[in-house]
Amino acid sequence: MDTVPPGLGRLKNKAALVTGASSGIGRATALRFAAEGARLVINDVDAVRLETLRLAIAGAGGEVRSVVGDVSKTEDARAMVAAAVEAFGRLDVLVANAGIIPEMDLATATADDFDHVMAIDGRGMFLSCKFAVEAMLKTGGGSIVCLSSISGEAGQKRQAVYGPAKFVASGITKHLAVELAAQGVRVNAVAPGTIATDGLRKMSEEYIAGVTAAHPIGRVGQPAEVANAILFLASDEASFITGAILPVDGGYLAQ
Ligand SMILES: NC(=O)c1ccc[n+]([C@@H]2O[C@H](COP(=O)([O-])OP(=O)(O)OC[C@H]3O[C@@H](n4cnc5c(N)ncnc54)[C@H](O)[C@@H]3O)[C@@H](O)[C@H]2O)c1
Numbered sequence: 001m002d003t004v005p006p007g008l009g010r011l012k013n014k015a016a017l018v019t020g021a022s023s024g025i026g027r028a029t030a031l032r033f034a035a036e037g038a039r040l041v042i043n044d045v046d047a048v049r050l051e052t053l054r055l056a057i058a059g060a061g062g063e064v065r066s067v068v069g070d071v072s073k074t075e076d077a078r079a080m081v082a083a084a085v086e087a088f089g090r091l092d093v094l095v096a097n098a099g100i101i102p103e104m105d106l107a108t109a110t111a112d113d114f115d116h117v118m119a120i121d122g123r124g125m126f127l128s129c130k131f132a133v134e135a136m137l138k139t140g141g142g143s144i145v146c147l148s149s150i151s152g153e154a155g156q157k158r159q160a161v162y163g164p165a166k167f168v169a170s171g172i173t174k175h176l177a178v179e180l181a182a183q184g185v186r187v188n189a190v191a192p193g194t195i196a197t198d199g200l201r202k203m204s205e206e207y208i209a210g211v212t213a214a215h216p217i218g219r220v221g222q223p224a225e226v227a228n229a230i231l232f233l234a235s236d237e238a239s240f241i242t243g244a245i246l247p248v249d250g251g252y253l254a255q
Helices: 022-035 049-060 074-088 111-137 162-183 205-213 223-234
Strands: 015-018 039-046 064-068 093-096 142-147 184-191 245-248
Touching: 015 022, 015 074, 022 039, 022 049, 022 223, 022 245, 039 049, 049 064, 064 074, 064 111, 064 205, 074 111, 074 162, 074 223, 093 111, 093 223, 111 142, 111 162, 111 184, 142 162, 162 245, 223 245
Parallel strands: 015 039, 015 093, 039 064, 093 142, 142 184, 184 245
Antiparallel strands: none
16 A cells, blocks of 8 residues: 655655656655655656556645656656656656666576666666756756665675676766766665565565575565665755765675
């Protein structure tokens, strides 16, 4: 059940784009952003679930547009940013969240598997940032939050294709933060540990049990817990933070 929780107006008047918003972390983030007063463009390839989210946000009085599209396609990425500019006259916040999370070891992974993940998690994030920044610079700047992962900061078993794509997310964050800081665009990332989403449920039981036990806090995280961290980094409360990769991982990376 989608609910828009009570908010404090922490994104009041901000125009925000959340990619991959139909499920999991993206959906929780869109709901949280709506509660905090953001005007939203939500994107996903899953049109049906995207529409249920749009209805939930609009039903709670939120300003929201949806754009069905694939972030790895140049014209789709351009169109979702254009939708924000058309509807709200600006784009202040991008959450580059869309991604796929395959579990594969090196022996079974093919070059096509590698290219497919890189196309969405890597190229898609690059394109989302590229067009978002183009729009942000026209109105004085903005804030980007990329979805990295513990797999984008440390090595793990069976992450031979996904893990490197998440290192791309960490890399884009740091390089763009330096390139854009003087122009008023902050770029940060969250590095979630294992989060209870559809993406996780597609993983093997063996993987889930092992990775859960590896979190010092003794459980996996919830999408809303990641959304809280994304909200902070996206908001003006994080005005002196750029290039940071914030673990949201129950202590996983502290080990
Ligand atoms: N779940 C976790 O444990 C976890 C941990 C660390 C990082 N992450 C990252 O968080 C992000 C969200 O993951 P999630 O767990 O919420 O997964 P999820 O599968 O629940 O949601 C991902 C969403 O992205 C959409 N999507 C996939 N390909 C797309 C494309 N080409 N264009 C637009 N949308 C597309 C899917 O339809 C889906 O709605 C991903 O970038 C993932 O790498 C997840």
